Amino acid sequence: IYVGTLTKSVKLVKGFSLTTSILAVALVPVLYKNFQLDTSGGVMAAVAMGMNFFIFLTPVMLHFLTKRYVTSMYYNPNNNIFTATTINLFLQTKTHKFSSSSISIPKPSPFTSVIVNKKTPLLVDPTLFVDKDAMMLFYKCDESVDFEMGNMSEDVEKKNK
Structure with a gap:
């Protein structure tokens, strides 16, 4: 019912990042051996820390930014x-199974559009749904809406307490 258009790009970027990190880790002993001849221990430690920071930070940062992106969805x-x-x-x-009753819409966020099972945030683009009936069920558009306004003064008092 849903196909993410950025799936191929996400896989390519994450794959490239992992590949370069693995290559960099493999080259660390060679660089260490060549670097050891010309520099002091403090400079060598600083360079090694800097390299490791970028070697491990890039894939982790990319994963943090893309881990919620839904690549496909079935109903x-x-x-x-x-x-x-x-x-x-x-x-x-990684698969996430959930029913329509376990979907909640959180406050607006750039990386989360729904929360499923009260703990798993997902990023779903409503324009990418192939099946519009399933989308209506996903966003709970089939449920009735309570248009009763309530008493505004009671609501203000509850907020102030």
Whole structure:
């Protein structure tokens, strides 16, 4: 019912980042051996810390930015279960199964559009749904809306307490 358009780009960027990090880790002993001849221990330690910082920070930062991006989503109408897939740090797909009743819409955030099972934030673009009926069910548009305003003075008093 849903196909993420950035899936290929996310996989390519994460794969490139992991590959360069692995290559950099493999080259550390060679650089250490060549660097050891010309420099003091303090300079060598600073360079090694700087290299390791970027070697490990880049894939982790990319994962932090993309871990919530839903690459695809399926809906089983027989048991009312949605299955969303995301990509983990090592480019493996991770599945998240949930029902429409376990979906909540959080406060607006740049990296989260829904929270499933009260703990898993996901980034879903509503324009990428292929099945509009399933999208309406996903966003709970089939439920009735309570338009009753309530008493404004009571609401203000509750906030002030």
